[in-house]
Amino acid sequence: MAAPGWSDRVRELLRRMNSFHGAGSSKALCLPLRVAGQQVGHVPQAVAKRLCQYPSVFSVSQGKEAPAYMELNVQLASWEQRTAAVQEVLQELRDQQAFPCLKEWREELYSVRPYFCDTPLFSMERAATPLLGVKRYGAHLNGYIWQNGQMYMWLARRASNKPTYPGLLDNLAAGGIATGLGVTETLIKECQEEACIPPSLAAQAKPVGTISYTYEGAHGGIYPECQFVFDLELPEDFVPQVGDGEVQEFYLWPLEKVKEAIGSSDFKPNCAMVALDFLIRHGYIQPDEEPHYVELVEGLHRTL
């Protein structure tokens, strides 16, 4: 059998990054997590079973004809109360080594809200978000130049000592949106820290949409993620510099080489998706030439 072509390899990438939506996923078995009447996550069955041991915080409600859902105790009425109660449960589960993802505990609080624009209902340790299937947000930059009528894209190679995806290709700059920071603010901060792009230049980056996907982790955690995407046309003579050491090297590649890399295993998966979105939006991929054009666009935008 012939090796799968570019198109098939990219479809496989998108299937993997949307494994929560795929056949055989735990989606149908997850319990929606409701807080103050609003859905904020998806709790895997094994996690729900464990959380039910803390009935003053988590409980499973069975509506009359509606499917079951997990709920935060309604008597926890404020951000402070919810945050403290959830954190105590998670700390105990961490001490019991109940779930592998809690080994990556970072002491970094992450906001939980129904929509990105909403006031956070509570905050929780970032490493634990996959246990509740809470959505994470980030900002990614496509940095490019025009040279002799051709487009070239700047890519980064992640440092080999990064805890996640060491040595893989990355967008020119990217990072998670921490509590209290705006989207553009996060982008400008990452541009400065990771690639030494001065804020005055980074501020010219153009917001061009988002990509959304949800995958299941190896240990059953749920990862709904949404990345805000920015394009920045850089001066032809601009050269990014390694900043905080999270990157080992930068490359300026023609789009054909970027396209090939997207279909390889050399790219951090969600960064490959951001680059693919760039190639599509800039007309580098043609609907009459790429047989799975529709599927590729849809795979970049899967809603929970």
Place this chain on the structure above:
Amino acid sequence: MAAPGWSDRVRELLRRMNSFHGAGSSKALCLPLRVAGQQVGHVPQAVAKRLCQYPSVFSVSQGKEAPAYMELNVQLASWEQRTAAVQEVLQELRDQQAFPCLKEWREELYSVRPYFCDTPLFSMERAATPLLGVKRYGAHLNGYIWQNGQMYMWLARRASNKPTYPGLLDNLAAGGIATGLGVTETLIKECQEEACIPPSLAAQAKPVGTISYTYEGAHGGIYPECQFVFDLELPEDFVPQVGDGEVQEFYLWPLEKVKEAIGSSDFKPNCAMVALDFLIRHGYIQPDEEPHYVELVEGLHRTL
């Protein structure tokens, strides 16, 4: 209570255009339609009941533990056989005035396939596709100019005698993809017919992605649609002309006016979505200013 703002009106538009995914839709009650082992549609219960009266063509299979699905008789093994058998059933239902949408019978065969790139498994009367929830494809053009550092968009107003959405705003050119025509080919044809854009100019339009949505019609039909989107920067002095009479007038509007129109009821709904996608991709809508930015992008790309 204050009148809903732009953001709320656009969210409502996207909810309406994705009503099949919403609470209270018939989605959970529809039967997947399988042909040669592949899913090609969603059949509403009332339609399925009627189709079961033709067991030599349609039947409902109940897997062991899997949910039920509707299937085209596997003995109909070729495109020709399936097309003839389905067409005969639909003709009979039309004669019986079984479903309102069949009143719009056009004698126009429409291809049915699992993915856009696949060889059609059969073809069917276009007016009947909502009965089987078969996906329709089209191509839409965002025509724009730059003038004094500002972007302006060309829009069309549909003729008042059009059978659908008379008198509403439309993209500069747009149309459904008929069997045998490619995506770009369709776009170029519509540009010529609707706005007198010469093929040499239309061919410079850049494919920039798709929008996808699924709504339920007033009479219970299912409308999964996917529009291929193109951007075309026009010469500053270019003026579109009314071609085949489907348009009554063209406007060249600043983006602020286009944005306002998107949040009004003056726009044909899917064309408003195409224009919204343009505003987002061109950075005219900012993630830190538009509270429902994520929801808007996701609403333009709902997968079945």
